[in-house]
Every structure is written in C-alpha cells, then in structure tokens.
Amino acid sequence: MDSSSDDETAMIIGAATSALAAGYAVLEAYRTPIVIPRPPHINRDQARENYMDSILYGSSSYCIDQIRMDQDTFFRLLNTLTVRGLLHPTIHMSLREQLLMFLQIVGYNLRFRTVGGYLYRSTETISRYFSIVLDAILKLYPELVHLPNQSTPPEILGNQRYYPWFADCIGAIDGTHILAAVPLEIQGKFRGRKGIPTQNVLAAISFDLKFSYVLAGWEGSAHDSRVLEDALSRPGGLQVPKDKYYLVDAGYGIRNGFIPPYIGVRYHLKEYDGNPPQNEKELFNLRHSSLRTTIERGFGILKKRFRVIDNDPFWDFKTQVDVVLACCILHNHIMGITPNDRFIQEVIQDQQSQTTIVLHEQESQTQQGQTQCQSQQGLTQSQTQSDRKAENREWARKRDAIAHAMYVDYLRRRQNR
Template sequence: MAHRRSRRRRLQRYWNRPSKRVIRDRLNPLEAYTDDELFERYRFRQVSVVYLLYLIGGTLLESTRNNALPPMLQLFVCLRFFATGAYHKLIGDSLNVSESTVGRCCRSITEAILLVRKQFIVFPRDDEARKTKQEFIKIAGFPNTLGCVDGTFIRILAPTENEPDFVNRKGFHSLNVQMVCDAKFKFTSVCASWPGSVHDSRIWRESSLCRQFERGEHNGILLGDSGYPCKRFLMTPYLNPQTNAHQRFNASLCRTRVLIEQSFGILKRRFSCLQGILRTTPDQAVGYVVACVILHNLGIQTGDVMDRVDQPMDAFDETAHQVACNSPEGSHLRDYIAQTYFG
C-alpha cells in the first residue's frame, strides 16, 4: 500500500510540473518581405504600416514581460487576420505566436484603430463637399451629389442572445452595415451596429447622418436604391418610369450608385475576414468591421489600393427590398431633377 502511495505521488509530481517555456523565433515582416509581398500578405506596404503604427502606437503599451510581442508584431498579427479571416491558430502558426496571443492582438489593435476613426471616416463639408459634387458630375452627370448609400451583410456566428434578430432576409446570421461612399470609393459614413434582420430604411432613419440632413447641415443629396424612401436629400429610382426623362434619370442614378457596390467589393476583397464568417460576438464583430473601413480609407489616402471591382449596371434588385414610403418633397424634387437634367 505504501509503495502504491509513493508511486502515485511521483506521478502527480510528474504531471503537475510546469511545462518548459518555448521561445519562438519571430521574424519581422518588414525585413523578411518586399513591399509587394507585404501588400499580398497584409494589404499594406511598408510606408503605410509605419504610418499606421505611428497613429496608434501611443495606445499600445510595451510589456515588461520577457520576450513580449512588440507593437509592430501585434499590428502584423491583426492585419494578417483582417487580410485572411483565418482561424487564430493558423495565424499564430504562421507568425510563431500562440492562438490566445492572436486573439488579444486583434482586440487590442482594433481598439487602438477605432480611436482614430474621426480622422478617416469624415462626411464631406464646405470645400470637400464641393469637390465631391464635381467628382460625381464627372462620373454620370448627376447633380449636387454628396455620396451613395447602401447596406451590406457581414456574416457572423449565431449569437447566444437575441439570435433571431440576426437572421437576415437571405437566411443567415449577419450584421446589416450601412455605409456611404464618395466618388473615390472612400467611405464617409459607417453604421455597423444593427443586426441583419433590420431593414435598410430603418437603419437610415435612425442614423445620425439622416438627422444631420433633416436639420439642413448638408447642402446636397445622397443616392440610394428603392429600399430607401425618396426624400429631398435622398434620391431613389423610379419604380415605373413613364417618360424618357425618367428612364435617363434611372440610368444615371444606376451608373452613379454602382460606386457603393464597387466600394463594398474592394473592401471585402482587401479584408477577407468580411467575406467569410466573423467567429466572434456581435459587439466585437462591429469593431472589426469599422476598423477595416478605417484601414480601407487609410489605404486610399496613402496610395495602397486594390483594383476596382466592376459591377453590372443593369436593373435594380427590387425583389430584395421593401419599397419605402416616399415623401411629397422628395418626389417633387426627383421630378424636377429628371425634367431639368435628363429631359
């Protein structure tokens, strides 16, 4: 009996002993890859990475632990996740860090990026608004346009709370993210906190940008599809065009509004995590989406851009939307624009 107890104690000491710490060799991607290779793997070149680290580095505290991950490598871990959307374990294996470290890096870097949101997601005003209107006129001749608005679905895992609210009209769990873009594929407004079952018109109606237009803070219009109500500041297509002017109005609006679809395509091609499923909570998924939009705009500012995604300029997808109620002011303004510019 005593022999068995002593043997049991030896086994317990063996299994309870601390595991040997493994120090992994971590390469600095800035030294290991060329600019083009960096762009393929992390969606940014060296100058942009250094600039981004300069913007957010002040909020990333250096750890006092031995062999801690420096802010530069934390940033590369997060960019790798955004670029691929892969499982944390795969990203950790490719960069010689643990799975839990990848999760912590993604969360901390995302929080740091969100702090600079107001520098990169800005709706045009004054001189910028005038430049934006001129750029839209060059594209399709649509007057007084400040942007194109639409929503896109971002897949997420089924949440544990309020799960039915996140099932969209296509039958999968998602966020419904509303964005506004300008003529250069830059996003000027983002509203990402709504579940997938919420209709586009409600997201727009309760957004801060809609209230700004209602208060008259912006002198111009937005272009949307038939899921939005036609207002004095939001133009939508004619569902049943009766005249040639109505048809030309719809064609011009379609050629202009396709910019928002192209912007969505560029964003999701650049950050593949938005094409697959964000395997996290809805709140964290919102942070990832907005962070990717900030990085998208930063890439346009620094010249690190993806190729444009061409979208067909054919009929609007009316079957996918409920038709919102138009206001008399909006309908009158739409008729005026159709007769004046396209008659």
C-alpha cells in the same frame, strides 16, 4: 529408432529453436528504446524577426499579399497609432508585430492559433494583442471616417454626364449583410432574406470610394429604412448638409436628403448600348445607377481586401461589430495613400463586365420602407407626419426638375452631333 525418426526430431528441434530465437529478437526490439533525433534549436525571437522582415522589407506585392497593404501604407499607419499614443510597445511584443499580426487576421480571417504559429506566440498572446490593436484602430474613426464637405465632388464636377445635375450629391448610401455568429436563441432576429444570421451594416460612401459614415450591428432582419432612421437619430450620427443629398436605392423611399431612382423604370448601367434612354426618367435612372456603383465598389473592395468581412466570424458579436468598423477605418487609411491598388482595380474590372441592372424593388416595397421610416421615434417633436410628407413631395419635385433639365440637355447634345 530408425534414421527417419531422427531426422524428424532434428527438424522439430530446429524449428522450435528458430521460433524461440525470433521471439527473443522481437522482445529485444521492444525493449530497446527508439531514439528520435532532437530537432535543431530554433531561436524564436530571431525567426520571428526574419519572418516580419521578409514581409515588410521584401517586394511590395508580397507585402500586399500578406497584410493587404504595401510597406509605406503600413508604416504610416504604425506612425499614426504611435504618435497619437494609441498603441505602445511592450517587453513582450513590438509595435510592428502587434499591427502585422492584426492585419493578417483580418486580411485572411485567420485563427489566433494559425498566426501564433507564424510568430511563435501562444494563442492567448495573439488574442490579447488583437484586442489591444482593435481598440487602438477604432479610436481613429473620427480622424479617418468623417462626413464629406459641402463642395461639389470632383468626380461630378469634371463630368458633363453628372454636372450640374448632381452638383449637390455628396455620395451614396446602402446596406450590406455580413455573416454573424450569435446565440441560438436570438438567431431569428438576425436571419435576413437568405435565411442565415447576418448583421445589417449601413454605410455612406463618397465618390472617392471612402467611407464617410458606418453603422454596424443591426440585426439582419431589420429593414434598411429602419437602420437609416436610427443613423439619423443618433447623437453625432449621420448628417446631411442643407440642400445636399445622398443617392439611395428604391427601398429607402424619397425623403429629405435622400434621392432614389424612379420606380418601374429600367435601371441601366450603360447609356449608349444600342438602346439609348427614351424619356427623362430612364435617363435619370441610368445616371443615378452609374453614380451609385460607388457604393457597390466600396463594399466590394472592403470584402476583397479583408476576408474577415465575408467569412464566418469566430468572436463574440460585439467584437464582430468592432471588426467591421476597424476594416472600414483601415480601408480609408489605405485609400488616402494608395487609392489605385490592385484590389480596387479588380473590383472596377468586375463591375465593368456588367452591362445592365433592372430595378428589382417593387412599388409596394418602397411604400413599405417609407411607412417604416415615418413610424420611427427618431422624428423630432416639432415635425409631424404631414410635415414629412410635404418635405418628401418637395424632394420628389426636385428629382423631377433634375430629370427634366438633364433630359433637355441630353436631347440637345444628340441633335448637335
């Protein structure tokens, strides 16, 4: 055998040896267990307390970011729930943790699993205590959401544009549509004008931007006037003191205790913008719309502060209704302590950027709303439809008298400039 054959044989043997060595190394690597470093020990109780302390004893702005209210407002609410015996600490969760986790959920529409991660709690624990806090807050409704008194609101009393013309006005009423998650077989009833399932929530808001009445849970397809009739017919429901009234939009129609704007007349928001009112109806609509921004501000603040109101819900429908009521209760609590926080300022600035609104409701829609109101069973046996029509005409005359007197005063003031 020559030398070249020996060299080739040696090369083959060397290559085979290298391949076997590489394969053996791979097998050894798979056999050798991979050591994963153990995570550092976390004291969950201490971490939880530190997390809550950072919110409740940090800066006011950070606290508002996290739980939608400042520290003073939080602890006052906590004290109210405790003193009333509505919320109790347990061996598993403190009072402040129960309330804090609830506020984070409704403030940001967070899932239970997410909040559980922040607080080192199971999803089941967060869900259970969420229901406990929700029930406790709902019991504050009679204390925090109540009808206004019969005195003239200071927001009207101190403004010559409104006083004495709206001296008997105690607030504004309107409905808002909030996203609803309901079973497929009943979604048709909940689809409103936008074609998505919603619940129609009716609310009365006073001029200090507090809710004075809330009725949640109606299907999105229900006409506003039908919801109003239900609110008036319920025991302990919406009440209008004698000779007082709420401002409403044209869809409700004029009736005892409810005054809408004039139909077919521009609905201005600014009185002096190069185009002053030309008649008493325009002036009435202008000032009517200016006062009715109260309801828009109220809903706007509610949705900006509590993101759960304006996002897809993930609870059963009863809980969805209760959450809306709870947010209105929390809103009133906050307004009673800090009535000028950043959420309110943001909504007011957004509204001030708008200049004009044109009345969109047509006369046929208003007549439809009046007919639906009159067809409801909420009418008492002693009141016939003719009585209702006569009453409506009386309130129409009252609106005309207000508009006329207001316009006479308006012309006089312009002449005296």
